[in-house]
Amino acid sequence: MFDAASKANRDHELVKRALLLPRFFMASTSKKRKFEGNASKRPTKQPRRTIDSFFSPQVLAPASSSNDNDRKMVSLNAEQNAILRQVVDEGKNVFFTGSAGTGKSLLLRAIINALKRKYKTPDAVAVTASTGMAASNIGGMTIHAWGAVAPTPTEFEFQISCIKKCRPALQRWRQTKVLIIDEVSMVDGPLFTRICKIAENLRKNDHPFGGIQLIVTGDFFQLPPVAKNATPVFAFECDEWKRCIEHTLTLTHVFRQKDDEFVDLLNQLRLGTITPAASATFKALSRPLPPDPAGILPTELFPLRQEVDRANSARLAALTTAEHSFHSRDSGTAPDDKRAKLLENMMAPQKLVLKVGAQVMLIKNLDERLVNGSVGKVIGFWRQGDIQAGPGILTKSGNGPIRNVRLQPDGKTPEPRISKNDNKENAPVSAGPSGKVKAEADKGKGKEKAKVAVSRDEEQYPLVEFPALDGSDSEAVLLVRDEFRVEDSQGTVLARRMQVPLILAWSISIHKSQGQTIHRVKIDLGKVFEKGQSYVALSRAASMGGLQVLRFEASKVQAHPKVLKWNSTLQNHQPPPVNLASSSGSGSVAQQTSKEG
Numbered sequence: 001m002f003d004a005a006s007k008a009n010r011d012h013e014l015v016k017r018a019l020l021l022p023r024f025f026m027a028s029t030s031k032k033r034k035f036e037g038n039a040s041k042r043p044t045k046q047p048r049r050t051i052d053s054f055f056s057p058q059v060l061a062p063a064s065s066s067n068d069n070d071r072k073m074v075s076l077n078a079e080q081n082a083i084l085r086q087v088v089d090e091g092k093n094v095f096f097t098g099s100a101g102t103g104k105s106l107l108l109r110a111i112i113n114a115l116k117r118k119y120k121t122p123d124a125v126a127v128t129a130s131t132g133m134a135a136s137n138i139g140g141m142t143i144h145a146w147g148a149v150a151p152t153p154t155e156f157e158f159q160i161s162c163i164k165k166c167r168p169a170l171q172r173w174r175q176t177k178v179l180i181i182d183e184v185s186m187v188d189g190p191l192f193t194r195i196c197k198i199a200e201n202l203r204k205n206d207h208p209f210g211g212i213q214l215i216v217t218g219d220f221f222q223l224p225p226v227a228k229n230a231t232p233v234f235a236f237e238c239d240e241w242k243r244c245i246e247h248t249l250t251l252t253h254v255f256r257q258k259d260d261e262f263v264d265l266l267n268q269l270r271l272g273t274i275t276p277a278a279s280a281t282f283k284a285l286s287r288p289l290p291p292d293p294a295g296i297l298p299t300e301l302f303p304l305r306q307e308v309d310r311a312n313s314a315r316l317a318a319l320t321t322a323e324h325s326f327h328s329r330d331s332g333t334a335p336d337d338k339r340a341k342l343l344e345n346m347m348a349p350q351k352l353v354l355k356v357g358a359q360v361m362l363i364k365n366l367d368e369r370l371v372n373g374s375v376g377k378v379i380g381f382w383r384q385g386d387i388q389a390g391p392g393i394l395t396k397s398g399n400g401p402i403r404n405v406r407l408q409p410d411g412k413t414p415e416p417r418i419s420k421n422d423n424k425e426n427a428p429v430s431a432g433p434s435g436k437v438k439a440e441a442d443k444g445k446g447k448e449k450a451k452v453a454v455s456r457d458e459e460q461y462p463l464v465e466f467p468a469l470d471g472s473d474s475e476a477v478l479l480v481r482d483e484f485r486v487e488d489s490q491g492t493v494l495a496r497r498m499q500v501p502l503i504l505a506w507s508i509s510i511h512k513s514q515g516q517t518i519h520r521v522k523i524d525l526g527k528v529f530e531k532g533q534s535y536v537a538l539s540r541a542a543s544m545g546g547l548q549v550l551r552f553e554a555s556k557v558q559a560h561p562k563v564l565k566w567n568s569t570l571q572n573h574q575p576p577p578v579n580l581a582s583s584s585g586s587g588s589v590a591q592q593t594s595k596e597g
């Protein structure tokens with residue numbers, strides 16, 4: 001039996017733990033961490049500005065952790081631009097939503113960039129999400145960790161007293177001007193109410209959310225709050241939601257899928273109103289996908305992690321090639337037990353076992369083409385010094401992944417390294433006498449020379465071939481260790497893991513797939529157990545040509561009735577038209593390539 005004191009201690013401990021929940025800084029793709037975050041650098045070092053004013057529709061696409069020069073920009077469309085203006089220029093409390101692939105994450109990154117420029121102080125804009133994985137996609141923290149909010153409901157006064165003892169959290173509650181919450185569909189109503197009340201109490205301000213501007217995004221047709229066999233209570237159901245959210249805006253243009261028929265089918269799936277014709281189309285997708293020329297099997301999505309581990313282990317064991325194990329190099333200032341927990345939550349595993357032939361998924365963003373979610377195959381293991389990179393790919397820091405590795409006609413052996421005297425333009429590395437290697441790359445017809453010093457690294461790394469998806473050539477990349485880390489609010493590194501940024505990818509969990517775009521995917525719907533799960537899984541596919549669906553039953557694909565009812569009240573809430581004359585780009589989607597210095 002717990003007495004009041006021991007319960008109080010336990011709750012206090014939970015709050016303290018919540019404070020230390022992960023704050024990941026991964027190369028954003030985010031969502032892919034699609035964000036501008038640079039995996040190996042602190043977010044305080046912002047990339048060169050790409051949103052020229054709050055009204056500019058340009059946003060950084062997934063960025064390389066190693067080669068900023070290759071970043072590409074995409075333009076926000078008119079709907080996205082209108083929302084950006086409302087939240088940044090007009091300071092409105094907004095919930096913006098839209099079906100899968102409508103660019104919510106991309107817009108959110110643009111908003112974060114713009115707000116950080118508007119409020120120059122680092123504490124003004126708080127970036128949070130409902131789960132650690134979602135937070136990692138936007139370079140933020142979980143809402144629990146940010147606000148030192150107890151993971152389970154606790155007595156309000158006690159919760160307040162705990163936060164008051166956590167100075168960094170208290171400071172955040174008091175100094176934040178804008179709070180962003182991503183993947184809000186997984187925040188339940190009671191939690192939303194609690195954080196609203198905490199804000200008002202700690203800021204001694206009766207205005208909605210204590211006067212903090214609230215920007216919330218997500219899609220309630222996707223994953224619901226964890227409810228353990230009970231009916232979930234969605235955030236939109238609580239009174240505080242109605243009081244705090246001034247505008248609900250819906251993005252309607254789907255970017256992920258280009259085929260209108262597929263977009264329409266997914267929309268039926270989202271709403272759980274599947275016509276017989278749609279059902280027949282999904283059933284017809286049970287055929288196996290045609291073999292991929294690069295030998296990549298469709299990634300299977302499973303609801304449970306154990307199924308994922310089992311499937312990947314069996315495939316790996318079937319390969320007769322030699323095993324290469326990569327044990328992470330871990331460090332950090334948190335006490336051992338806490339550090340272990342933080343490390344456990346990271347996407348990068350402590351031990352990664354690979355073989356030639358293994359199907360792998362990138363868990364960092366390299367650029368717009370190779371992102372967190374890209375699937376490829378291991379074709380060999382090589383030292384950095386063995387590798388001849390393609391033109392212009394020499395990494396600036398010298399220790400990032402080596403892109404565009406040139407292969408011999410056998411398609412798996414890198415071309416022999418050319419010494420710098422043979423070909424100055426592409427010279428990758430040449431061994432120096434002192435345990436250092438140096439490379440000199442002539443840039444701009446020899447006018448500008450970049451000197452790159454690289455620590456000698458004898459470790460053999462996986463060389464991975466990523467197939468072409470857009471008619472371009474496949475690309476071989478040598479993936480070296482990259483950094484995954486968790487920091488506290490002061491920037492102290494609590495836990496740091498150096499690991500090769502790959503996971504096995506014959507199968508992945510639906511939870512991990514959230515936010516990703518997968519080009520060849522196989523989904524067995526017989527195994528899904530939660531409303532929204534089928535929609536999340538199927539909407540990862542970029543096209544019907546790359547989607548195999550097993551055991552499709554229209555009756556199993558349901559939207560939650562509460563979400564449907566609420567959604568029907570939103571029909572007329574699309575972003576107001578934006579005056580494009582005053583913005584620096586058109587509202588249409590224009591892909592641009594930009595070279596940044």
Ligand SMILES: Nc1ncnc2c1ncn2[C@@H]1O[C@H](COP(=O)(O)OP(=O)(O)OP(=O)(O)O)[C@@H](O)[C@H]1O
Nearest residue numbers: 074075076077100101102103104105106255515589
């Ligand atoms: N304005 C745009 N122009 C071009 N591409 C875009 C634009 N907005 C988004 N995209 C692309 O569309 C794809 C889906 O975008 P994003 O992941 O932001 O959608 P989402 O609404 O967050 O999806 P989900 O709900 O499934 O996570 C990504 O590849 C993204 O780069």
